[in-house]
Amino acid sequence: MSDHESVRALLALSAAGLLDPDEERLVREHVCHCVSCASELEAYGSLSLELSNMPAPQAPVYLVSRTVAMVAAEADRRQGAVLAGGAAVFACVFVLLVGQMLRTMVSEDAALVWLVWASISSVLGAACALVLASRRRLERSIV
Amino acid sequence: MIYEAAIDESFPVAEPPTQVARLRSGDPAAVAEAVGQYQQRLYRYFVRLVRDQASADDLFQQTWLNVVRQLHRYDAARSFDTWLFAIAHNAAMDLLRRRPAESLEDHEFALSAPGQDAFSAVLAGERAAILAGAMAELPALYREALTLRFEEGMKLEEIAEVTGTPLSTVKSRVRRGLEAMKQRLCKEDIL
Numbered sequence: 001m002s003d004h005e006s007v008r009a010l011l012a013l014s015a016a017g018l019l020d021p022d023e024e025r026l027v028r029e030h031v032c033h034c035v036s037c038a039s040e041l042e043a044y045g046s047l048s049l050e051l052s053n054m055p056a057p058q059a060p061v062y063l064v065s066r067t068v069a070m071v072a073a074e075a076d077r078r079q080g081a082v083l084a085g086g087a088a089v090f091a092c093v094f095v096l097l098v099g100q101m102l103r104t105m106v107s108e109d110a111a112l113v114w115l116v117w118a119s120i121s122s123v124l125g126a127a128c129a130l131v132l133a134s135r136r137r138l139e140r141s142i143v
Numbered sequence: 144m145i146y147e148a149a150i151d152e153s154f155p156v157a158e159p160p161t162q163v164a165r166l167r168s169g170d171p172a173a174v175a176e177a178v179g180q181y182q183q184r185l186y187r188y189f190v191r192l193v194r195d196q197a198s199a200d201d202l203f204q205q206t207w208l209n210v211v212r213q214l215h216r217y218d219a220a221r222s223f224d225t226w227l228f229a230i231a232h233n234a235a236m237d238l239l240r241r242r243p244a245e246s247l248e249d250h251e252f253a254l255s256a257p258g259q260d261a262f263s264a265v266l267a268g269e270r271a272a273i274l275a276g277a278m279a280e281l282p283a284l285y286r287e288a289l290t291l292r293f294e295e296g297m298k299l300e301e302i303a304e305v306t307g308t309p310l311s312t313v314k315s316r317v318r319r320g321l322e323a324m325k326q327r328l329c330k331e332d333i334l
Binding site for chain 1: 171174175178179182183186187190196199200203204207208211212270271274275278289292293294296299313314317318321322324325328329334
């Protein structure tokens with residue numbers, strides 16, 4: 001490839017400001033004595049300038065408020081999940097501790113009855129919480 | 144470079160760390176502030192890339208949801224702009240890959256010949272509309288490279304980070320995109 005051809009291949013990138021200093025110098029030196037490359041570079045320069053100044057499409061006015069509401073709902077959901085997880089861990093530890101206390105202070109049967117009762121009520125409680133959470137989510141999505 | 148003087152400096156280029164910290168804490172005011180701050184830039188990027196408003200709206204919302212979900216992975220040493228646009232890029236690419244007719248990077252693409260409407264638009268002085276029309280006909284990855292370089296004013300390394308491609312690929316996309324647009328605009332005799 002001749003000097004002229006190799007520089008010609010760099011003209012678009014020169015106008016875009018994407019050449020390294022050595023390549024840029026090569027282009028500058030070449031266009032000083034090559035009219036056709038100088039004209040080509042000028043055309044790419046104009047095109048680059050016009051691309052930088054193209055009118056930007058305007059975002060609809062509702063977009064920010066809708067996005068912020070969606071992000072807030074997501075943050076709310078994540079916070080709710082963290083709280084629910086923490087509460088579940090606390091409940092498990094509490095049930096096991098009470099069970100252990102009953103076992104040592106009363107009897108193994110009492111501890112077993114406590115664990116069964118606590119497990120049933122926990123499952124029912126968790127089911128209610130899930131139903132309520134899904135209803136709340138549905139209400140929020142309708143709003 | 145010639146075009147650099149024209150890049151709009153009023154757009155934010157770096158995020159103050161305090162705002163990122165507030166975003167991480169889930170502060171709704173910080174979220175609203177960030178969404179508003181990047182609204183025009185992000186929306187423009189999506190419209191150029193996917194070429195329809197409804198998809199741009201969806202991608203805009205999806206991007207901010209992903210930002211909130213992935214904030215814990217954000218490295219404050221990196222530019223927030225680049226990180227945000229990388230999330231936007233991934234969301235847009237997922238959508239474009241699902242479009243059967245969409246050409247992401249067609250090496251044999253050709254822009255269509257100018258029509259009568261284009262000529263009228265020139266007469267009316269609507270060069271920008273023709274320019275946007277010519278850009279819209281480029282393959283998606285070339286459109287993206289051009290909008291990140293010329294409208295966002297990103298450096299080569301930043302574009303490579305956003306798109307997850309080598310520097311040489313970014314250069315090649317910018318060059319081919321510019322060459323195709325110049326060819327088209329020369330045919331219309333407006334360059």
